Amino acid sequence: MHGNSLRRGSIAGLPAGSGGALPALVLVGLFFVVPVVALLLRSVTDPEPGLQNYAALFGSGTYVRVFLNTFLVAAVVTAVTIVVAFPVAWMLAIMPPAFGSIVFGIIILSMWTNLLTRTYAWMVLLQRTGVINRTLMGMGITQEPLPLINNLTGVTIGMVYIMLPFMILPLVGTLRAIDPMTLRAAALCGATPFQAFRRILLPLSLPGIAAGGLMVFVMSLGYFVTPALLGGTSNMMLAEMIAQTVQSLLNWGLGSAAAFVLLVVTMALYVLQLRLVGGKRPAGGL
Amino acid sequence: MTKPFLSIRAVRKTFGAFVAVHDVTIDVPKGEFLTFLGPSGSGKSTTLYAIAGFQDPSSGDVLLEDKSLLSVPSHKRNIGMVFQRYTLFPHLSVAENVAFPLRVRHRPDAEVKRKVADMLSLVRLENFADRFPGALSGGQQQRVALARALAYDPPILLMDEPLSALDKKLRQEIQAEIRRIHRETGVTILYVTHDQEEALHLSDRIALFKEGRIEQIGTGEDLYVRPASEFVAGFIGNSNFLPAEHLETAAGAATVRLADGSIVTGLTAAEPFSKGQKVRLMVRPEALSLTPGPASAALAVDIVDTAFFGDRRRVVARTPGGDEIDVRPTSDTIDPAGATAGSGQRIFFDPAAAFLFPA
Amino acid sequence: MLLDYNRLGWLRVALAGFTMLVAAFLLLPVVFIVLLSFGSSRxxxxxxxxxxxxWYQQLFADPAWIDAALTSAKIAAMSAILAVVIGLFASFALVRGEFRGRQVLRGLLLTPMVLPVVVFAIAAYAFFLRIGLAGTTVGFVIAHTVLALPFAIIPITAALEGFDKSIEDAAIVCGASPLQARLRITLPSIRIGIFSAAIFSFLASWDEVVVAIFMASPTLQTLPVKIWGSLRADLSPVVAAASSLLVGLTLCLMIVTALLRRKLSR
Incomplete structure (x- = not known):
């Protein structure tokens, strides 16, 4: 009864048209904001009040290495994703829809397929006795199986696979928004195809590349499943470390501190990305 | 005509079964301002794109000083172009836009700087060098596009409906600008438009396109005064058409009978007609007057409406057959106050200023 | 000319070739898993x-797999329904409401999509342990609804923003009550958005691993948790069989989506 009257009172006091958001606000507030804030508080209270968890996090070579490795993997994945996605997005932006829709279909299929299924497939493909190693050895390119899994190579391949659709799809939008006449004008001005690419097409698609790249980078930073299954113990990433610290070591204070670091970095980059997408003037490549 | 500088030889462009351009042939002397005029879809832009290298013609050739352009990629054709949408590079400043063609040609910095300054003063945008295209009005953007297209002294400048995105006042302003620049630089200009006034105002010669073919090519005056077909007469300037029946042609002067039975003689025929053939008589509104001249033909009409436009008066008349006639007497041929609405009046024209076309 | 498909010359060949390679790269693992699931090699x-x-026989003979699939379906269905209903109300407020802080509210409701799942996973796990919801269906559904909500809100707000409100007003002028106008005019008009919201929020729960790993108990496992456990143990071909069925499900969803979209947008 008490809760009911309180709710009714707050609805009356609420600004126009905001009532519908109340269930969502309650859900997210109670089961998202409260738990996350509680977790963050734990990083400065568990096992005792103070900043000792952060001191341990930044004082230990092991954890600092995890941070560095996380950034390294995210950076490599982002760079490779951009380089692979750009030509595909370019082609998709201009090719006749009949062919394009097949490629779009494949991208959607890959994106919608269960994450574990895709990662599992790469585990099988990349293992020592997997198809890729057998093929390479069969062709005589290598004598010994290459170490493709449980290392940076495996994580990069698996992550790029997952991130590609998130880069390709928005880039197609960016490229379609560029007037083809602009490129024709550049050609008539005397620009060779390479000059037109470097001086016009690339700078004009840079806002899309930057926004998509930041999104891929942010998602990669916090990724758990794929690095855990395709990566090695020597190059653990932050998300896996957080899970392990809490689940196996039951060190909630340290895990929470690491989670807080991840949260701050992610949210900061997210806000930056929103700025990029919202910004009117192209960022420019001058 | 001097020796052709640019020569378009039997250019044909098909898209599947659709023929967009039918074997168009034109010779353009150096320094000419030639306009491709025509309704949309008449093949004028397609012809221009073949010269620019955006589309390969299905057959035919484009020669510049006797050398074929077709195997030359766009970026080596050394042609300037101004587009309908301004197509400035949005991430480059005005100065860098104008400098772009010079930079990709690896010209020395000092030359680039000087040339950019020259070009910006040519289009009177000296004070806008550091602005970005997004901060300019449409007219200013189009002037930057003009400066960019002329920066590398191309022998030919193509302009694809460059004024159609601008409002009327700006259009007139930039038209004057284009005339001045053509005069000052002497560049050969191929200009595409669907606006006949623009074409008349700017061009040395006009090629009027219809359904992929050139209907008539000549000076604006040629097309206006001596239209080769009803289409030309209808497209350039205003005109009145009256149904008539051809009676005879003697010594180049044709005689017809109009729908109301009156006979008009001394007309110019566009082609030979047989006796009794149905024809259409065309007369320009300003060739009509309310007072008889020395050798006038007369039409019996009802005057439906008169309106005053300051420098002239417009009179709407109707023949007994129901055809409306637009009359715009020039001020020296009429007492402006003389025209009032009413039936049973007469209007006059000189048969030498009228034409006959097949119906 | 770089954006004219017909004028690219050799570059077009290069780009098209590269695009086909990438398409093959994207398709390869999916096709491969399906083939392997029918292979006899252990x-x-x-x-x-x-x-x-x-491997399919083993899969269907094992009640643990069947249970996990049913649990997943149940949780995903409930989460999707909740997310769409809550998201629908929220979207009306976000699009139509006139109050300060609307953008902040939108940002807040979309945050669960951006925040690394692992952070939410351990936070929710600790919180649910304390309030006694860890390892329960209710706990699962709540956590997954939080995660699915952004996937419901984004398509619905997009559809609502594209809908001309004056049509709803016209219905009211014609004598419909505001509620009738929304139910009979607005909702049918944004049905594609609602439909997308349902698909996306279902998938958000159905495919969710990280929260599920923490929330699962020995008696309550979702399909991804079961697969995760098998992957950590060994690369059994039974997983390939389960994965192939998931690929099949994805294909069905894609086809249904395409057909429904075509039908609804008519």
């Missing part, structure tokens, strides 16, 4: 020495 040798259905 060690997933490729090409398989023979073809068999025994």
């Amino acid at each position: 060690w997933l040798a490729f090409p398989p020495p023979g073809w068999t259905l025994k």
Whole structure:
């Protein structure tokens, strides 16, 4: 009864048209904001009040290495994703829809397929006795199986696979928004195809590349499943470390501190990305 | 005509079964301002794109000083172009836009700087060098596009409906600008438009396109005064058409009978007609007057409406057959106050200023 | 000319070739898993020495797999329904409401999509442990609804923003009550958005691993948790069979989506 009257009172006091958001606000507030804030508080209270968890996090070579490795993997994945996605997005932006829709279909299929299924497939493909190693050895390119899994190579391949659709799809939008006449004008001005690419097409698609790249980078930073299954113990990433610290070591204070670091970095980059997408003037490549 | 500088030889462009351009042939002397005029879809832009290298013609050739352009990629054709949408590079400043063609040609910095300054003063945008295209009005953007297209002294400048995105006042302003620049630089200009006034105002010669073919090519005056077909007469300037029946042609002067039975003689025929053939008589509104001249033909009409436009008066008349006639007497041929609405009046024209076309 | 498909010359060949390579790269693992699930090799040798259905038989003979699939379906269905209903109300407020802080509210409701799942996973796990919801269906559904909500809000707000409100007003002028106008005019008009919201929020829960790993109990496992456990143990071909069924499900969803979209947008 008490809760009911309180709710009714707050609805009356609420600004126009905001009532519908109340269930969502309650859900997210109670089961998202409260738990996350509680977790963050734990990083400065568990096992005792103070900043000792952060001191341990930044004082230990092991954890600092995890941070560095996380950034390294995210950076490599982002760079490779951009380089692979750009030509595909370019082609998709201009090719006749009949062919394009097949490629779009494949991208959607890959994106919608269960994450574990895709990662599992790469585990099988990349293992020592997997198809890729057998093929390479069969062709005589290598004598010994290459170490493709449980290392940076495996994580990069698996992550790029997952991130590609998130880069390709928005880039197609960016490229379609560029007037083809602009490129024709550049050609008539005397620009060779390479000059037109470097001086016009690339700078004009840079806002899309930057926004998509930041999104891929942010998602990669916090990724758990794929690095855990395709990566090695020597190059653990932050998300896996957080899970392990809490689940196996039951060190909630340290895990929470690491989670807080991840949260701050992610949210900061997210806000930056929103700025990029919202910004009117192209960022420019001058 | 001097020796052709640019020569378009039997250019044909098909898209599947659709023929967009039918074997168009034109010779353009150096320094000419030639306009491709025509309704949309008449093949004028397609012809221009073949010269620019955006589309390969299905057959035919484009020669510049006797050398074929077709195997030359766009970026080596050394042609300037101004587009309908301004197509400035949005991430480059005005100065860098104008400098772009010079930079990709690896010209020395000092030359680039000087040339950019020259070009910006040519289009009177000296004070806008550091602005970005997004901060300019449409007219200013189009002037930057003009400066960019002329920066590398191309022998030919193509302009694809460059004024159609601008409002009327700006259009007139930039038209004057284009005339001045053509005069000052002497560049050969191929200009595409669907606006006949623009074409008349700017061009040395006009090629009027219809359904992929050139209907008539000549000076604006040629097309206006001596239209080769009803289409030309209808497209350039205003005109009145009256149904008539051809009676005879003697010594180049044709005689017809109009729908109301009156006979008009001394007309110019566009082609030979047989006796009794149905024809259409065309007369320009300003060739009509309310007072008889020395050798006038007369039409019996009802005057439906008169309106005053300051420098002239417009009179709407109707023949007994129901055809409306637009009359715009020039001020020296009429007492402006003389025209009032009413039936049973007469209007006059000189048969030498009228034409006959097949119906 | 770089954006004219017909004027790219050799570059077009290069780009098209590269695009086909990437398409093959994206398709390869999916096709590969399906092929392997019918292969007879216990060690997933490729090409398989023979073809068999025994991995599917093992899969269907194991009640743990069936249970996990049913649990997943149940949780995903409930989460999707909740997310769409809550998201629908929220979207009306976000699009139509006139109050300060609307953008902040939108940002807040979309945050669960951006925040690394692992952070939410351990936070929710600790919180649910304390309030006694860890390892329960209710706990699962709540956590997954939080995660699915952004996937419901984004398409619905997009559809609502594209809908001309004056049509709803016209219905009210015609005598419909505001509620009738929304139910009979607005909702049918944004049905494609609602439909997308349902699909996306269902998938958000159905495919969710990280929260599920923490929330699962020995008696309550979702399909991804079951697969995760099998992957950590060994690369059994039974997982390939389960994965192939998931691929099949994805294909069905894609086809249904395409057909419904075509029908609804008519």
